[in-house]
Amino acid sequence: MSLFRRSTKPNRFIELLIKQAEYTSEGLQILLAYVKDPDEALAIRLTEIEKEADEVRRILIDELNRTFVTPIDREDIFALSLTVDDVLDYANTTIEEMELLDIDPTPHIERMVSLLSEAAAEIYRGVMRLEKNPNVANDHAVRAKALENRTETVYREAIAELFHLPRDVDHIVEMLKLREVYRHLSNAADRGDAAANVIGDIVVKKA
Numbered sequence: 001m002s003l004f005r006r007s008t009k010p011n012r013f014i015e016l017l018i019k020q021a022e023y024t025s026e027g028l029q030i031l032l033a034y035v036k037d038p039d040e041a042l043a044i045r046l047t048e049i050e051k052e053a054d055e056v057r058r059i060l061i062d063e064l065n066r067t068f069v070t071p072i073d074r075e076d077i078f079a080l081s082l083t084v085d086d087v088l089d090y091a092n093t094t095i096e097e098m099e100l101l102d103i104d105p106t107p108h109i110e111r112m113v114s115l116l117s118e119a120a121a122e123i124y125r126g127v128m129r130l131e132k133n134p135n136v137a138n139d140h141a142v143r144a145k146a147l148e149n150r151t152e153t154v155y156r157e158a159i160a161e162l163f164h165l166p167r168d169v170d171h172i173v174e175m176l177k178l179r180e181v182y183r184h185l186s187n188a189a190d191r192g193d194a195a196a197n198v199i200g201d202i203v204v205k206k207a
Helices: 014-036 038-065 073-099 107-129 136-161 169-206
Strands: none
Touching: 014 038, 014 073, 014 107, 038 073, 073 107, 073 169, 107 136, 107 169, 136 169
C-alpha cells in the first residue's frame, strides 16, 4: 500500500510540515546573522517567526486530531512536526540565553550556528521532496545528519578549549556561561538529527 494514501485533504499535512520547516530554516538564518552581528531587531524577528511557526504547528495538530486518514503515518507527522519545532525553539532561546548571560558570540558559536543553518535548510528541502521525490528527500536528510555530526564535533572542540587551563574565578564564570550556550546549540543539533531520522523513516515506509 502506498504511504501517501488517499484522503479528503491529500496534501494538507505536507503543506503544513513544509511551512514549519521553512520557518525553522529562516529562523536559523536569522540566528546566524545575529551571532555575526548582534542586533535586537534580529532577536525580535526570530521571536516573531517562532510564534508564527507555533501557530502552524497548532493547526497541524488540530488537523491531525480531526482527520482519520493521513498522507503519512500520524505518528511520523507528529514526530517530524515536533522535532522541526524544537530546532526553532532552541534557536530562539539561544539568543535569550546569550542576552541573559551577557555572552558575546565566539567563533565556535558562529561555526555551530552556521552548520545548524545549513542543516535546517537541508531538512526543509527534504520535507519539500517527501511526497513526490522520497529518495531525494532521503538524500537531504543524510546531508542534514552529516552537518549535525559536524556541529557536534565543533561542540566537543569548543568544550575542550573552554576548560583548558582556566585563569581565574572570572574566567571560570565565563566558561560556565559559554558552556550553557554551547550545550544549547548541541541540543538543537540533536533535535535536527531526530528530524532527519524521521524523514528517513518515512521514506523507508514508502518504499
